[in-house]
Amino acid sequence: MARVVVSMQPTAKRGDVIEIRTLAAHPMETGFRHSQTGELLPRDIITRLTCTYNGVEVFRADLAQAVAANPLVIFTTVATESGTLEFRWTGDNDYIATHTAQLTVV
Amino acid sequence: MTTRRSFLILAAGAAAAPALAQVPANIQALRRAALQEAVRKVTGGAAIRSGKVKLDIPPLIDNGNSVPVTVTVESPMTPGDHVQAIHIFTEKNPQPNVLAARLGPRSGRATVSTRARIADTGIVMALAQLSDGSFWSDEANVVVTLSACLEDGLI
Amino acid sequence: MRALLLPLAIAATSVAADIPLDKRLSGYEFMSRETRALQDDEATGPAVFALLDGEALWKPCAGCHGDAASSMNGVAARYPRFVVSKNAVLNLEQRINACRTDKLKAAAFAYESKELLALTAYVGRQSRGVPIAITLDEKTRPVLEQGRKLFFRRQGQLNLACAQCHDERWGKKLAGSTIPQAHPTGYPIYRLEWQGMGSLERRLRNCLSGVRAEPYAYGSPELVSLELYLMWRARGMPLETPAVRP
Numbered sequence: 288m289a290r291v292v293v294s295m296q297p298t299a300k301r302g303d304v305i306e307i308r309t310l311a312a313h314p315m316e317t318g319f320r321h322s323q324t325g326e327l328l329p330r331d332i333i334t335r336l337t338c339t340y341n342g343v344e345v346f347r348a349d350l351a352q353a354v355a356a357n358p359l360v361i362f363t364t365v366a367t368e369s370g371t372l373e374f375r376w377t378g379d380n381d382y383i384a385t386h387t388a389q390l391t392v393v
Numbered sequence: 394m395t396t397r398r399s400f401l402i403l404a405a406g407a408a409a410a411p412a413l414a415q416v417p418a419n420i421q422a423l424r425r426a427a428l429q430e431a432v433r434k435v436t437g438g439a440a441i442r443s444g445k446v447k448l449d450i451p452p453l454i455d456n457g458n459s460v461p462v463t464v465t466v467e468s469p470m471t472p473g474d475h476v477q478a479i480h481i482f483t484e485k486n487p488q489p490n491v492l493a494a495r496l497g498p499r500s501g502r503a504t505v506s507t508r509a510r511i512a513d514t515g516i517v518m519a520l521a522q523l524s525d526g527s528f529w530s531d532e533a534n535v536v537v538t539l540s541a542c543l544e545d546g547l548i
Numbered sequence: 549m550r551a552l553l554l555p556l557a558i559a560a561t562s563v564a565a566d567i568p569l570d571k572r573l574s575g576y577e578f579m580s581r582e583t584r585a586l587q588d589d590e591a592t593g594p595a596v597f598a599l600l601d602g603e604a605l606w607k608p609c610a611g612c613h614g615d616a617a618s619s620m621n622g623v624a625a626r627y628p629r630f631v632v633s634k635n636a637v638l639n640l641e642q643r644i645n646a647c648r649t650d651k652l653k654a655a656a657f658a659y660e661s662k663e664l665l666a667l668t669a670y671v672g673r674q675s676r677g678v679p680i681a682i683t684l685d686e687k688t689r690p691v692l693e694q695g696r697k698l699f700f701r702r703q704g705q706l707n708l709a710c711a712q713c714h715d716e717r718w719g720k721k722l723a724g725s726t727i728p729q730a731h732p733t734g735y736p737i738y739r740l741e742w743q744g745m746g747s748l749e750r751r752l753r754n755c756l757s758g759v760r761a762e763p764y765a766y767g768s769p770e771l772v773s774l775e776l777y778l779m780w781r782a783r784g785m786p787l788e789t790p791a792v793r794p
Contacts (some may be wrong), residue, residue, distance in 0.1 A: 291592065294591035294598055298756075304501030304502050305501075308591060309592070310592040310596060310597075310598045314542065314743070317487070317510070318769070336564055340499065343499070345497070345499040345500065346494070346495065346499075346500065347494070347495040348492055348493065348494045348495070348505070348507075349492065349493040349494075350492055350507075351485075351488065351490035351491055351492065352487075352510070353483060353486050353488070353490065353491040353492075353509050353510045353511075353752075354486065354492055354507055354508070354509060354510070355458060355459040355460070355461070355507075355508040355509060355510050355743070356458070356490060356594075356617045356743040356744070357594050358434045358507065358508070358599060359505075359506070359507055359508050359592055360492075360505070360506070360507050361463075361492075361506035361507070362494065362496075362500065362504070362505050362506075363500055363501045363502045363504060364499055364500060364501060365498075365499055365500070365501040367499070368529065376634055451580055451581070451582045451599065453580065453585045454580070455579055455580050455582075455725075456583075456631070456740035457739065457793035457794040458740045458741060458743050459586070459740045459743070460582070460584065461582045461586070494562055508586075508594075538724040538725055539724065539725070
C-alpha cells in the first residue's frame with residue numbers, strides 16, 4: 288500500500304529556489320477522540336519530517352496532532368548542486384517512511 | 394452560614410458538574426493560557442513584533458478537519474539574515490501546536506504550507522524566529538463551520 | 549426545523565420542483581476556493597493515496613481489461629447500470645465485486661473497505677471529465693421510478709424529503725453550511741468530514757441518519773435505486789471522481 292508521495296521537479300538551474308510538496312499516508316490520530324464505546328483512541332501521529340540534500344539537512348518540520356490526516360508539508364530549497372534528496376518521516380509506534388529523489392542541477 | 398442564595402448556586406453547580414465533567418467551565422481561559430505558554434517556550438518571553446510574517450488561511454472554513462495554511466516571511470534568507478523557524482499555533486484546539494519548521498539559508502525562501510485541523514472558530518497564529526534573535530508574528534481570525542448532518546458514529 | 553416545514557406544500561411527484569438542466573451546479577461550485585484547490589491538486593491532493601492503491605489493485609483486472617485508462621474510460625459515468633449476467637441494476641461497486649467473484653474467482657471486497665474504495669476511485673478516475681450518461685430503458689425505468697419516489701418521500705423523525713433541501717432550498721444555509729444540489733458527480737469522494745474516502749452509499753446513509761431515518765443497508769435495492777435516480781438527475785454533468793467535499 289502506498290506510503291508517501293513527493294512532488295518535485297527533476298531538474299533545475301543552479302541557484303533556483305524549487306518547491307517540494309510532500310504527502311504521507313497516515314491517519315494522524317490525535318489522541319483526543321473517543322471510540323463508540325467511550326474509550327480514548329490513543330495518539331498515533333507522524334511527529335517529524337526531515338529532508339537532507341546530499342547528506343545535509345535542509346529542512347525539518349515537527350508535526351503535532353493539529354496537522355490533518357495524510358499530512359501535507361510544502362517547503363522550498365535552493366538547487367545548489369546535482370544530487371540526492373532524502374526524505375524521512377518518523378512518528379509514534381515506531382513509524383518510519385522514507386523516499387529518495389534525484390535532482391539534476393544545470 | 395450558608396445563605397439560601399449560595400446554597401442554590403452550590404446545588405446548581407453540583408447538578409451541572411457531571412454534564413460538564415469532560416470540559417472545564419473555564420476551557421477558553423485554559424486554552425488561551427496554553428497558547429501563551431507554547432509561544433513563551435519558543436520566545437523565552439522576548440518581545441514579538443508584527444510584520445514580515447504573512448499567514449494565509451481562509452477566513453471561513455468549510456470543514457475544520459483539513460484547512461490549508463501557508464506562512465511566508467519576508468527575508469533575504471542569506472547566512473547573515475534568515476528565518477530560522479516558523480511556528481504555527483491555534484487558540485481553540487485541545488493543544489496549541491500545529492507545526493514547527495526549521496529553515497535556513499538553504500531554504501531559499503521562508504515559506505511553509507500544510508493542512509491543519511482547526512477545531513473551532515478562533516485565532517490562528519504564525520510566529521517566525523529570525524537569525525538575529527528577533528520574533529515576528531501574524532494572526533488570523535477564522536470561522537469554522539461544520540457539516541449539517543453528522544454520522545454520529547454510523548458508518 | 550419548524551420554519552422549514554410550515555410553508556411547504558409538497559406534491560409527492562412534483563416535477564416542477566426539479567432543477568432545470570441548465571441551472572444544475574456541482575457540489576464543487578458550493579465549496580470554498582481552498583477546498584476546490586484540494587480537489588484540483590493532482591499530485592498531493594488527499595485522494596492521491598486511494599488512487600495509488602487502486603492502481604495497484606487493478607493488476608489482476610488488467611488480465612482482461614488491459615490498460616485502465618482506455619478500457620475504463622467512460623465506464624463510471626454510465627453506472628448504475630443494468631447488468632445482464634446478474635439480471636439486475638448494479639452500482640459500480642457491485643459490478644466490480646461481481647467481476648471479482650465471477651471472473652477472478654476472488655473474494656468480493658466489503659462495502660466501504662479501503663480496497664473497494666481505492667479500486668472504485670481508480671476506475672472512476674478514468675472517466676474524469678466524461679458526461680454522466682445513464683441508460684433509460686424497460687430494465688432501468690422501474691428502478692429509476694423507485695429512486696425518484698424515495699427522493700421525494702418524506703422520511704425520518706424530521707419528516708424531510710431529499711427534494712425539500714436539494715431541489716427547493718439548494719444555495720440556502722443549513723446550520724452554517726450551504727445546501728448543495730446533491731449531484732453525485734465525484735464519487736467515491738475524499739470527504740473532509742470523514743478524513744477519508746467514502747462511497748455515495750455512505751453519504752446517502754449520512755443524509756438518512758441526518759433526518760433521523762433508519763438508513764438502508766449497503767447494496768440494498770433502495771440505495772441502488774436512489775443512486776440511479778441521482779445519477780440520472782445529474783445526466784450530462786461531467787464526472788469529477790475522485791472529488792473532495794467538506
